[in-house]
Every structure is written in structure tokens, then in C-alpha cells.
Amino acid sequence: MITGTMQEKPRTAVGRPGGTAVAGPVRSGPGKRPTIEDVAALAGVSRGTVSRVLNGGVHVRPGMLARVNEAVETLGFSVNHAARALASGRTGSVAFVISERDEHLFSDPNFGLFVRIFTRELRKHGQHLLVTTAHDYEEEAFLGDYLTAGHVDGALFALPYEGEALLDRVARSGLPLVVQGRPIGHEEELSWVAPDEEASAFEAVRYLLRQGRRRVGTITGPLNTSSGRGRLAGYRRALGDAYSRSLVAEGDWSARSGLLAARKLLSRAPDLDGLFVHSDLMALQALTVLREAGRRVPEDVAVVGFDDSVAATMADPPLTTVHQPLERSAVESVRVLNELISGATSVPQHVVLATRLVRRRSA
Amino acid sequence: MITGTMQEKPRTAVGRPGGTAVAGPVRSGPGKRPTIEDVAALAGVSRGTVSRVLNGGVHVRPGMLARVNEAVETLGFSVNHAARALASGRTGSVAFVISERDEHLFSDPNFGLFVRIFTRELRKHGQHLLVTTAHDYEEEAFLGDYLTAGHVDGALFALPYEGEALLDRVARSGLPLVVQGRPIGHEEELSWVAPDEEASAFEAVRYLLRQGRRRVGTITGPLNTSSGRGRLAGYRRALGDAYSRSLVAEGDWSARSGLLAARKLLSRAPDLDGLFVHSDLMALQALTVLREAGRRVPEDVAVVGFDDSVAATMADPPLTTVHQPLERSAVESVRVLNELISGATSVPQHVVLATRLVRRRSA
């Protein structure tokens, strides 16, 4: 229930008529940014020399260098990006492209990690990271305009779903790009970095089987993603003849879907004694369902999750789960992207990273 | 405990030697993007006409327009951003600047909402949103380079903490900018959009007092943010003579800090019968602490949170909380920013938005 508006005036907009101006460096003209020419004039050198100083100062006498830097300082000069990009053909920035039809990614703790590592790695090459998003078809087209207009030297794509139109378009434009995760339908012609989903799942399920579990179910991620599919494939290979459709329930990474899937599984296979869940978040829900159904974990049902998230350590019981080398993944992505940008490599690169099983109490 | 590496090979990098080339539009030269000149030649018109078509097609005969568009299509042409920006002085993009020393913001559900609304609003003006971040001092300086180099026409700053150096620098560069939340120390000279923190807190606490609560405590946000300070000020004003330092505990928005603060408060003031918490997340922890201490909510202690987050509805009992008009806030920010960019306004704008108390079961 809502009590109503606390404050009657819906908005107060207050312009400040006089007031102190924001302090700033000396400007040559009113509202005009100083150019490299202004710096050259003040330092008493040529435009070329200033440019050299700006680009690392190689082949410049220390004396000149100091004078130029001083002029830059007093003028408050900073390079005009557009001019530099036009002349050099390089922009010095890279986009992290997130096409999120749902809002999954922003609440994903991995997302922040990726941004952090990307930023750090790119900075080593003097590159800036721009996070760009699209939430629907129109925005996707608009973002496509941006990416193909030469704003960036390359793009890092977040885990795509099958048939993502934006990925197609940008790939066709020739912009160097690296995908996080296997891009279904583009495994060959695009570069990507991904954990070994199939092997991870295979090992996780084998681990359960070796403990004598005979009825091992699985709650999958969405099957239009390579993660969901790859993990299901590994599960299936590990189970072999013991595989049965009734042991599989599809989730969509969300907590709610995990809850529903666990219930479905339990009703279809009441003799379930093992469970491999494609994400920790869904696994946590499964734990709740199992408890409510009176099953002990791991005594009655052993559970393995995926992600090695913080939540996994705090679960009751703490979750045995698959750890992905996310940092490594981000680092490799930037490395590959820069090889593509520099032209050091022209063929698509595919990097598969090993995972490891983190054993805790749930299995 | 970690069982070890699942897969021996740490990485598999597979280049694709032959393979099919990525399909793409016709290119004039090898690796060269078509220019406006190529389009002009193909359409049999001048460069100027093509430019006009590209910029809305006003003052161009329909026939020409169609021919040019056709040429654009067959060439797969898209404008070179750098050249356009250099010639026009406008970039068509706006940065959302997030200087997050801790990782708070990315896990904040509000963050995704801001990105979504900003993107939507900017698109109405043909502008792109770039999310940019800095995690430490060096990255902040690097981001400052980016923002002051003319990459963007303006910047939207996420809720800043006191004395944020980046904000200072960018403000001094003259780049149009709007801050989300009152920027402490720059209230006058910068433009900002913020909820009425003081009034919100005042009303929330008065609501508790009107119920006959006499010992109302508060768990604050960090007191180096305007939110924390403003809400504390409103609390204090509402309490009047009943105010006491022992009723105040500072948190930092994190769940853990809420837990600790609630415990501290309860031990310092065992007769507590009301609690105003500056965020729902911290309030949820307080509920747990109160329950563990054997206090019933709301019978023994009435609790009011802040944010009206999803978690508030699912709390036990559902949380009475202050709803902020985040969407409105984002919309206003973009509006003000564009007034600044276009020059329609040259004085700083200050927008204060009303909030409303959402009454549920906890108070």
C-alpha cells in the first residue's frame, strides 16, 4: 500500500543566475579548446614535435620535451580525439558489447569482474573500455551503427545467445571481435574464449558417479546458449546408458527456474540420488527444494553446482561446484583481440580454458 | 577444498588455417572501408549531397535521396565517426561515469535501471550511451583523459562520494555534466538531480513517531555521501529533542554493515521501538538481527527501509520503505544534460525529486 506523495511539489528546478564560474585552465578563445598549434606556438616548436611528445616523446630532446609538457600544462591542453583518430586510423578504445534482452547480465556478479579485468588489461595497451548495451531490437540496430562507424578498434562480446543479429552484423563489418563463450553457429569464423563446458560437466558428473550415485539428474541452463548445451552434452556423455530424458530439466539461470526444475525432477524421479546443476544460483534453490522434500544433502542426494560463486560457500551445506577461470578468460580475450587489431593474427582464434572442481560438503 | 585441475592442458588455442571468409559487403580496396566519396561516385552526385542525405536528407530531391541510399546500401557504407566528429564538433555520445572504488555499484539493481533509461532517453536524440568505469586512482586519471579528449559530448556521473578527484577534473575541463545525487562540495557549480533525501527521511521518521514510537534508531549510509548525510539530517530534524547519538549507527550500504550496525544499536539502546534504515538491503539484515534478539516486527520494533527494492516485498515481514523515482531521475538527468550540451542553458541546474513512502507490514 502506498501512502501517497510525501512532498507536494513534484520537482524543484533551480537555476543559479550568477554564481562563481567553475575554475579552469586558461583558454585561448572563448569556449575554444587549445589545439596542438597553440601548444607549439607557446613552446616555440613545430606542430610535429608536439605531436611526438604527445605520443611517447621518442626522438625528442629532453629539453624540448619539458618545454612542450609545460605548455600543455599551462594551456590545459588535451588531444582532440576525433582528429587523432582520423589521422591515425586508430581510436584507442574497445567496446564491451552486451545485448541483454532480459536483465540477467547486470545482476550477474561475473559481469563486474569482466569489466574490471578488461579495463585493467586494455589499459596496458593504452586502450579504453566502453561498455555498451542494447535492450531490444531497435537499440541493437543503433548499437550496430555505433560499432561499425569506427568508434572503436574492436569489440568484446558478452556471452551471446543463438542467432544474435548484432553479432552477425558486426562480424560482417570486419570489426575485430572476440566472443566470451562459444557463439553457436559461428564457432568457426569468429574468435572466442570459453571454458571447456563439456569436459567440466563430464568430470562433475563422473565425480558423482564414482561416489556410487546411480540416478543423477541435471538442471540445465537455457539450451539456446552454448553453456547450457555444452554442459548437457558432458552430462550425457558421463551418464552413458544411464541417461534418461526424465532426469533432465531446463532452467534459464534464474533462481525461480531452478526451483521449478528441481521440483519437476523430484516428482519425475523420486529415486534421485545425485544432481548436477548448471549454475550455483539454481543449485541453491534445488537445495531448498530437497530440504523441503525431506532429502538430506549429500546423504540422500549429492549436489554439484557451477560457477564457484560466493553464494556457494555460504550455502547450507556449502556447495561443491565447478570453478571457471573468469579472470583468465578475460585476459585471453583481450590478448586475442589485440592480436586481431594489430593484424598479428588474421585467422579466428579459439581458446578453450580448463575448469576445476571445487569440492565442498554438498557432494 | 579443491580437487585439482580437471583438464591437463591449460589452454588450447586453435587457429583456423583455411576456412570460409566472413561474408561481407563489397569493398573498394582490400581492407579499406568505403568513404563518402565512393558513395558519391557510385550515385553520380557530389560529396555534399551524400552528406546531406546522411544527415537527414533535407533539401535533397527524393530521386537523389533514393539513389544515394541505394549506393550506401550496396557499398555497405557507414560514416566514419572520427571524420564526422572532427568536422562537426559533435560526437553523438554521452558517457555514464562510474568511479567505483568498491564494487558496490555493479551489484546494485538500480544500476541496470539507470543504464536502461539513459540509453532509451539518449536514443531519442540520436545519442549513444557509453558506460565507463574506474576502479582506482590510475584508472580514474586515464578515464579523465578519455572524457576530456572530446570522445563524448557530455557525461552523466553516478552518485559520487565526497572529494572525488575525477569529478573535479572533468568539471574543470568544461565538459557538460550532470551528477546523480548531490555532489558534496559542488552543490552550487555543478548540475545534479537527486531525491529529496532530507524530506524523505523526515517523513519516514515522522511516520514512526506518529505511531507512538519513542525510541527510534537509524542505520545510516556512509556519511561521506550526500545520501547518508541528507537522510541523517532528516532523521535528526524529525526526532528533535529525542535525538541521541546512541541511536545512530553508520553503515556502508553493505549487508554486513547493516548486520553489525543493528547489533550495535540493539546493545546500546535495548528499549529501541523504531528503526529507520537508509537502505533495504541493510534493513533486511536488521530484521534478522531483531528476530534473533526475540523482538517482533512491527509489534516491538517498527522498521522502515529505503529504496523500495524487490527484496523489500519479499522480506518477512514485507518492508515499509521509501520509494525513489529513479526512472524520473534518469529522465531528468538526460534532459538537463542535453540542455547543457545544446547551450540552451548555461547555468547549473538542480533538480530535487519527491519520494513516497510505501507502507507494508514492517511499520
Add this chain to the structure above:
DNA sequence: GTGAAAGCGCTAACAG
């Protein structure tokens, strides 16, 4: 309406 031409501010190749 349309074409021609003058830059936007910078880099990079070339002399010296």
C-alpha cells in the same frame, strides 16, 4: 537543390 572548396586538429612520412 546541388556542386565546389575550405577547413576541423592531428599524425606520419619526408627532408634536412
Add this chain to the structure above:
DNA sequence: CTGTTAGCGCTTTCAC
């Protein structure tokens, strides 16, 4: 090492 110069691709007057 440093100055000179020719563009980078586009917008935007200015004539016609």
C-alpha cells in the same frame, strides 16, 4: 632530432 607538408573523411559555407 626537428620542421614541413600532405592528407585522414566528413560537414558546412558559399556560389550557382
